[in-house]
Each structure stands twice: as C-alpha cells, then as structure tokens.
Amino acid sequence: MKILDQIGQPGPAISYAGLIEKIEILRSTLRWSSRLERADIEKLLRQASTLRDEVMQLSHTERFVQAATGDVERMPDKPLASGDRRKALLARSFIFEGTFGDNPTLLEALEISEKAAPTDLPVLIDGESGTGKELMAKVIHANGGRADRPYISVNCGAIPDNLLESELFGHKRGAFTGAASDRKGKFESAHTGTIFLDEIGELPLTGQVKLLRVLESHEIQRVGSDEVIGVDTRIVAATNRNLRKLSEEGRFREDLFYRLSVIHVSLPPLRERRDEIPLLISYFSDEAAEMLKRRPVKLTPRLRDFLIHYAYPGNIRELRNMMYRISCLAGDVANIEHLPVDLRPASFNANPSGAVATSNITSVTSLSEAKRAASDEAEKAFLQRGLQEVGGTVAELARRVDMNRSHLQMLLKKHGLHSKDFRHGTSGKGDEQEDRAAEEG
Secondary structure (H helix, E strand, O other), rough: OOOOOOOOOOOOOOEEEHHHHHHHHHHHHHHHHOOOHHHHHHHHHHHHHHHHHHHHHHHHHHHHHHHHHHHOOOOOOOOOHHHHHHHHHHHHHOOOOOOOOOHHHHHHHHHHHHHOOOOOOOOEEEOOOOOOHHHHHHHHHOOOOOOOOOOOEEEHOOOOOHHHHHHEEEEOOOOOOOHHHHHHHHHHHOOEEEEEEEEEEHHHHHHHHHHHHHHHEEEEEEEOOOEEOOOOEEEEEEEEOOOHHHHHHHOHHHHHHHHHHHHHEOOOOOHHHHHHHHHHHHHHHHHHHHHHOOOOOEEOOHHHHHHHHHHOOOOOHHHHHHHHHHHHHHHOOOOHHHHOHOOOOHHHHOOOOOOOOOOOOOOOHHHHHHHHHHHHHHHHHHHHHHHHHOOHHHHHHHHHHOOOHHHHHHHHHHOOHHHHOOOOOOOOOHHHHHHHHHHHH
C-alpha cells in the first residue's frame, strides 16, 4: 500500500512505514539540533508529531476499507507462500522490526497481531521464555491507534504480594509504612496507552481478582483512597505457562483467562525457526559490535555450525547473550573456546586442539588396529558433539544424522555414552523416558 512517489523522478513509492521512519529520524535530529532556536525546534516537533498522527490515521483507515471491501490482492483464494506472506505484511506497512525469517507459525502470529493492533481488544501472547513476547507486545502497540501514547511494562512475577496492589494501582500518602507521598500506579501511568503484563501466570489469585475488576469496570482505586479513577488502557499480557491448564487446576481464574485471551497469539521456539538463526547471528553480532565499539567478530566454520544447530533452550534471548559474550571475549575471530564451558562440545573440552585423540592408538600393534582405533575415536567424538548440540535428545540426533534410532543407541552403548549426561533441561519427559528405555533395552 503506497501513498507517495518520489517527487520529480521515477523510483519506488514510499510506504506508510517508510514515511513514519523518516518522520522519526527528523524528530530525533531536531531534538539534538544546535543550529535552531528552542522555540523553532519545538514548533517543528509539534508539526512532525501532527504529521505522524495523520499518517497513522490514514494507514489504519485505508487498511480497514481494504479489509471491508475484500481486497483481492490481500486475500487471495490460494494461501500465499511464506516469503510472499512476509512481503505482503511489509507492503501493508505493518511495522515489525526485530523479527526475521519466514516461519509459518511466526507469520501467522504477525498476521493476527496486524488485525488486532488497531483495535482495543485484549491480547494474550504465549511462548517459551526468550521467544520475543515483549517484542510482539511492542509491535502491537506500535501499529495501533495508541502508538504515540504511553507503553508501560509490568513483570507480574517480580512484584511481592504485599506490594502488588500499590504497584498496579498506586497509593495515597500514609496508606502504609513507607508511603511518604502519593504515587501513581502502572495502570494510571498507562492511561490512554498500553499496559504490558508480562508473566501474567505468576500473578497470585488475590491479584487476579483485583485485575479482573479493573478489566470489567475500567476503574481503579489507589491504596488508602476512596476516590475512583477511570482508566482507558489497552491490555496486552504474556506468559510462558499454559493458562488454560492452570485454570483447570484452580491456579488461574478461568474468567480472567477468557478476559485476557480475546486475541490469542502463540510464538514458536527458536528451534522451530531455524531459518532465522543465521540472520539473528549476523544481527546480534552487528548489534554487539556497535555497543562494544569494535568490528563485528568473524566466526570459525566449527563455531558457526554449532550456533546454527544448537537447541537454544533460552531461545532468542540466549542466542543474543551468546553473541554478546563471543563478541566481548574473542579477538578478530571467535572459536568454540569462546562459548561457555558447559555448552562446548564434549570432544572440544577433552581435546581443545581439535585433533583426534590418540589414547587408544599408542598401544596398538598393527596398522589395521591403528586405523580401527582412530576410526572409533572419531566416531565417539562425532557422537559426543551431536549429543551436545541436541541437548541429549537421541531421537533428534538420529533424525539429523539420518540413522535408525536403535542403531544409534547401539553405537552410544559401544562408546559408553549416556544421553542423560548431555541434557540441559531441554528434553521433554517423553523423550527422556524413551531414551532411557532404549538404553536399558
């Protein structure tokens, strides 16, 4: 969806997103300008803000008209391929910086968010820790009608029970020991904007009752006050837990769950988005280099191979932290040795030089025995590295090396390798039980 051609010369049209980006650059430049008077800067900033609001409003209006009239280009009879779906999101000026790849589950989440963003409906985002739930909340906020309003983030799992009500709704001076002055709560600070309730599954039942009341009445009361304060706040919540299951167990209010999950968005783990890993490695490497004020570090083929195939139980957050660590510790080139010790392949820790171990070769008496011993050592090192990369999940290793699982178990037993020794909490109980049963068999 394009609205402005380059003036006076042929060229690509400027999208809504591109226009807003130019306006933001202008605003940032003006804030630090030393050549203009302060009054002129403030006047231009107000004009830029007004223009941004008008562009956003036109964008939302045109999207609504296209959806209502059944735009054929947007809603084809045949499902779009992943790459085309991503291009279509960009063409519709949907802003989702910081997300990469063409994973169908991720694209579905973005498409749901695109439709939900212009509304005020509550959104519940679920996914494993580190999958980018807060980033998705910011995407929804940035593409909605409240984009220029406050965005307030609250970690529900980090607030002590006795301070929960004060943190969310504020307090009056003298309401309790230590309340030296009146204080706004998070909901009041987010008035007319968006409040992001992270780790909502950690909220105690007493807090759930109070939150439900706010969702129903759109009103709050500060602790120690009888005054009722109206709040107009968009709710986006996130969790890495199964709230439906928690509600069935009586640990999360069912009525609150249905209130929060009017729009439900699920984010896939990084191990299901492997097409993104090379892009993320490059992105975080550049980001770390900029922060550390150095050139981006180069990765050896062995380290790159490890990073691409590692299971990432901590998802995108773990990959980002790993790239920052590597960028900080390495010189111009990073190798396996720059990984945390507990993540390095077992074969590297036993033999950092990378050469095949010779402990079983020195005692052989013939060339054929030497060849067989060297082959065994190489085979064991290969299996150790593979188990490390898949977090000890034998089924996944068998799939990667295209080997029958029972044959793989036989090789592991031959070399005295146990999958449990390579687990870092990434395998499910089902995989662990199956692997144990196979080892015992």
